[in-house]
Amino acid sequence: MKHLFILIILLFSRAEAQTSAFSIADSLYTIGNYSKAINEYSKVGGLSSALQIARSYNAIGNYEKAIKQYQYVVDEDVVNQLAQLELGKLLLKMNRFEEAKSVFTNLTDVNTDNPEFQFYLGEANRNLNLSEESLEQYKKAISLDSTNLRSLFQLAKYYTIKRERDNALKYIIMGLNFYENDVSLINLHALVLFNDSQFEKAIPLFEKVIELGKDKDYVYEKLGISYNKNWEFNKAKEAYAVLLKRDDTNSQTYFDLASVYQKESKLDSAKIFINKAMAVQKPIFVNGYSQLAYIAREQKDFKTAFKFFERAHLEDNSDARVYYNLATTYDQFSTDLQKKLNYYENFLKHYPNEHPFYYETARKRISELKEEIHFTKE
Structure with missing residues (x-):
């Protein structure tokens, strides 16, 4: 009895010492002193300490050691869902998607009613480009919660x-x-x-996005377009002003701003911003030359419009719309019937598979011009 009593006291003292050591390790972990916490947990031993060591390595960014510790806990305690969840999330973070999928597949098999497990399995599938599988998991998560x-x-x-x-x-x-x-x-x-x-319904939502602190460039860009489409020109200019303040080398912002002035019929201002766009645009000027051509044509200055379409075509001769506009603009001011015919025939020759409207208009105009040339000769 005496020996048994001593043994019980020793066991109790040892358990009390372990509890005390674990408490010390926990206190170090709580205040973020992870390296010292790892040393203390190592002295205590056991699966609970191993889990805390894994968490400590995770916290300090030593992810490989964290994964090894988590894996040790999971292998020793296969029903520990919390350790598996933390391991799976870390594997996702490390882009080890196949391994993460294996972990979360196991968790969803064991616990089918947990929406978090379904969500993370969806994340693993999404990152593996398995769209249908990921959508299925997200929908399962929503059906549960x-x-x-x-x-x-x-x-x-x-x-x-x-x-x-x-x-x-x-x-x-x-x-x-x-x-x-x-x-x-x-x-x-x-x-x-x-x-x-x-656009009218989108505007207040984009405004709220900015109000809530997500004032990304693309939000201002789409807000500016929405204002412009909704005929709120001053607000559109304000949105583009924010973008230019952040980056005055973005040619698209200048082009968008020019379209606002063009819609207001302030064509001189529109041309200023198109030229600014072209000054910073790299490396092709097709968009700028084309917009200047449209403005010149709107001003009934067909010769200038033709020159700009010519420049646009020189920049990119694969753009069928540019060449079509080149032909129709020349047709509007020139008296040279043969040259007009040449432009339209070249259009059909080099761009045979373009929009049906372009094709039919060019074909019809060729027929008319040939008839005019014939009667002129007669």
């Missing part, structure tokens, strides 16, 4: 990119009903409406 915001976002994003308006809006609205100020979902909502040419 309709407020699973990350799954809702991934579905909404996928259908927005695919231009599937109704599906995108379905998941966007579901998410916003749960959290009305989710900036990512509001942004997707704005993009869906923008892509659907519903």
Whole structure:
């Protein structure tokens, strides 16, 4: 009895010492002193310490050692879902998607009712470019928890990119009903409406995205276009002014700003910004020359328009629309019937598979010109 009593005291003392050592390690871990915490956990031993060591390595960025520790815990305790979840998330972070998929497949097999496991399996499949499988997992996550915001976002994003308006809006609205100020979902909502040419409805959403702190360049770009399409020219100019303040070498911003002035019939200002766009544009000027040509044609200055279309064609002779405009503009001011005919015939020769309207107009005009030339000779 005496020996048994001593043994119990020794065991109790050892357990108490381990508890005390574990508490010390935990306190070091809590305040972020991870290296010392690892040393203390190592002294204690056991699976709980091994899990904490894995977390400590993860926290300090030593991911390979963290993965080895997590794997040790998972191998020793196959029912430890928390260790598997943390391991799978770390594997995703390290772009080890096949391994992550294996972990989350196991978790979803064991626990089919956990929406987080379904979501992360969806993430692994998405990164493996398995779109159908990832969509299935996100939908399963939502069926288990309709407020699973990350799954809702991934579905909404996928259908927005695919231009599937109704599906995108379905998941966007579901998410916003749960959290009305989710900036990512509001942004997707704005993009869906923008892509659907519903510019007036998209404007307040883009404005809210900026108000919520996501003032990315593309938001101002699409907001500027939306203002322009909605005839709110001053607001469009303000949006483009923000972009130019951030980057005054972006030719597209100047072109977009020029289109605002052109729509206002302020053609001299439009030309100024087109020239600025061309001054910073690299390496091709087709867009700039074409826009200057359109403005000149609008001003009934067909010779100048023709010269700009010629320059655009020299920059890129693969653009059929440029050459078509070259032919029709020459037709508007020249009296040289044969040269007019040559332009239209060259168009059909070099661009035989273009838009039916271009083809039919050119073909009809060739017939008319040949008749005019014939009667002139007569």
